[in-house]
Amino acid sequence: MRNTVPIMKREFSSYFNAPIAFVYLTVFLGLSSWLYLKGFFLVNEASMRSFFSLIPWIFLLFIPAITMRLWAEERKVGTMELLMTLPVTDTEAVLGKFLASFVFLVVSLALTFLLPLMVSILGDPDPGQIVGGYLGCVLIGAAYLSIGLFISSLTENQIVAFIVSVVAIFVFYILGADFVLFGIPDWLVPVFSFAGLGGHFDSISRGVIDSRDLIYYFSVIGLFLYLNVKAIEARR
Amino acid sequence: MISVRGISKTFGSTVAVDNISFDVNKGEVLGFLGPNGAGKTTTMRMLTCYLSPDNGTATVAGFDVFEDSLEVRKRVGYLPESAPLYLDMDVVSYLRFIADIRGIPRDLTGERIRRMVDTCGLSSVVGRNIGELSKGYKQRVGLAQTLIHDPEILILDEPTTGLDPSQIIEIRELIKEIGRERTVILSTHILPEVEATCSRVLIINEGVIVASGTPEELHAAVGGEDLIHVSIRTGGGGAEGGGPAKSGGPAEGGGAQGTGVEDALSSLAGVTSVERKAEASGGYSKYIVKVSNGADLAEAIFRVAIDRGWTLNELKRETLSLEDIFLKLTTRET
Numbered sequence: 079m080r081n082t083v084p085i086m087k088r089e090f091s092s093y094f095n096a097p098i099a100f101v102y103l104t105v106f107l108g109l110s111s112w113l114y115l116k117g118f119f120l121v122n123e124a125s126m127r128s129f130f131s132l133i134p135w136i137f138l139l140f141i142p143a144i145t146m147r148l149w150a151e152e153r154k155v156g157t158m159e160l161l162m163t164l165p166v167t168d169t170e171a172v173l174g175k176f177l178a179s180f181v182f183l184v185v186s187l188a189l190t191f192l193l194p195l196m197v198s199i200l201g202d203p204d205p206g207q208i209v210g211g212y213l214g215c216v217l218i219g220a221a222y223l224s225i226g227l228f229i230s231s232l233t234e235n236q237i238v239a240f241i242v243s244v245v246a247i248f249v250f251y252i253l254g255a256d257f258v259l260f261g262i263p264d265w266l267v268p269v270f271s272f273a274g275l276g277g278h279f280d281s282i283s284r285g286v287i288d289s290r291d292l293i294y295y296f297s298v299i300g301l302f303l304y305l306n307v308k309a310i311e312a313r314r
Numbered sequence: 315m316i317s318v319r320g321i322s323k324t325f326g327s328t329v330a331v332d333n334i335s336f337d338v339n340k341g342e343v344l345g346f347l348g349p350n351g352a353g354k355t356t357t358m359r360m361l362t363c364y365l366s367p368d369n370g371t372a373t374v375a376g377f378d379v380f381e382d383s384l385e386v387r388k389r390v391g392y393l394p395e396s397a398p399l400y401l402d403m404d405v406v407s408y409l410r411f412i413a414d415i416r417g418i419p420r421d422l423t424g425e426r427i428r429r430m431v432d433t434c435g436l437s438s439v440v441g442r443n444i445g446e447l448s449k450g451y452k453q454r455v456g457l458a459q460t461l462i463h464d465p466e467i468l469i470l471d472e473p474t475t476g477l478d479p480s481q482i483i484e485i486r487e488l489i490k491e492i493g494r495e496r497t498v499i500l501s502t503h504i505l506p507e508v509e510a511t512c513s514r515v516l517i518i519n520e521g522v523i524v525a526s527g528t529p530e531e532l533h534a535a536v537g538g539e540d541l542i543h544v545s546i547r548t549g550g551g552g553a554e555g556g557g558p559a560k561s562g563g564p565a566e567g568g569g570a571q572g573t574g575v576e577d578a579l580s581s582l583a584g585v586t587s588v589e590r591k592a593e594a595s596g597g598y599s600k601y602i603v604k605v606s607n608g609a610d611l612a613e614a615i616f617r618v619a620i621d622r623g624w625t626l627n628e629l630k631r632e633t634l635s636l637e638d639i640f641l642k643l644t645t646r647e648t
């Protein structure tokens with residue numbers, strides 16, 4: 079795992095080598111704060127619940143934009159050949175890229191710190207819910223990242239990677255939604271409602287941290303990182 | 315150092331490399347020659363573990379490319395075709411990244427990078443973004459990347475493309491220098507490059523080896539012929555010292571004058587044929603003289619011209635190009 083760190087550092091700094099990271103961060107912070115604050119004063123409640131319920135939808139566009147270039151660009155430019163002939167295992171490369179995007183995700187979430195600060199000054203929010211909400215965001219974000227990263231490894235076109243990732247994450251997210259559960263045979267209902275990314279997020283962001291939800295997210299992340307390694311191996 | 319036994323690689327229905335076997339010894343510089351799509355790059359990619367062979371085995375530095383891929387990759391410096399680089403990085407942080415991955419100890423990294431900047435002539439672009447560099451400098455950065463860990467084996471896919479002539483000479487010198495203690499495989503289209511750098515050559519076509527040997531052996535094997543381009547004016551101005559073959563002939567390219575020259579040239583020892591080219595200008599007629607391999611007839615032709623009082627405007631020797639040797643080898647096969 080020694081080479082994971084240099085790859086992670088390289089990937090992370092390459093977000094900032096191009097001004098694209100600042101564009102992403104500005105759009106993410108601007109959009110999430112604006113959508114949240116728009117309703118905040120109307121509801122007149124010192125809670126971040128509506129903020130956290132927005133995040134999976136904003137991530138739906140934001141995260142594929144972070145992951146789309148991670149593999150697709152290497153394949154397009156040809157640096158894939160360079161990376162794959164350096165003494166780096168496929169697992170190290172996948173993990174390095176995943177961690178780089180994960181750190182970027184954590185940074186962008188951390189930059190929303192003004193919102194909880196403001197809410198605590200204006201009122202008396204439930205701290206457990208805020209902590210749970212952020213944890214939920216990190217977990218669902220990481221799951222999105224692993225899906226987006228995997229899809230990026232399947233194409234050399236970043237736009238294709240972006241669109242396919244959005245669709246795939248969307249489908250995965252609404253698997254457990256009520257209107258989907260109505261339309262499927264009864265015996266599939268528990269499977270779908272467990273498989274959907276959304277339901278687990280709702281319970282964590284209410285402040286209920288259940289080990290099943292944690293295990294669920296870790297399994298999704300693990301599964302897609304594993305598929306990613308396999309996809310890279312298959313290219314050889 | 316490198317031993318390849320019957321490796322093949324198929325992409326869909328096209329066979330890129332078909333059952334190739336060869337060995338490379340320590341200290342050898344092996345050149346891969348062949349047209350585009352011959353399988354050079356695919357072979358190199360298999361040796362560097364980027365692709366895995368469908369059939370056959372290859373060992374590099376004693377390790378199997380499939381079983382011990384990481385050990386192979388540690389010992390090889392590889393410059394892929396067109397030298398792909400991380401364009402958003404600057405030269406030094408790129409080399410530092412490679413040094414990190416190559417496991418060069420931190421305290422040695424700075425010194426290694428400085429040496430690479432020196433050997434590859436990068437000092438003027440040190441702080442620049444790789445994306446802004448010219449093709450030649452990118453190629454040099456790529457070369458620095460392959461050399462930074464002092465590899466036992468170098469595999470270079472068309473290392474001199476995009477370089478200017480003086481850089482090409484530098485890089486060839488560098489490769490020769492490295493090739494003294496190390497093992498090098500390089501691919502190229504350019505025959506002089508092979509002659510300048512390689513101790514042995516493999517010619518590949520359509521995934522199979524069609525010839526191998528030293529450059530001289532190859533040249534001899536195809537019954538190599540050199541060409542001499544000659545441009546002669548026979549009825550030159552007031553040239554009187556009188557060649558018997560021509561006196562009084564028409565000044566401007568008549569048929570009669572041509573045969574005289576052709577006869578005179580064909581009678582020289584070593585000449586296999588003389589062909590008159592259609593175009594003629596300013597009273598000069600052009601001929602292509604084919605001479606058997608090795609014979610240097612430029613001087614003899616010069617003397618003939620003097621003796622006969624002809625004016626000589628051009629006398630140029632051309633050895634067979636890769637394309638010619640290559641065409642010969644492939645047409646002979648079929």
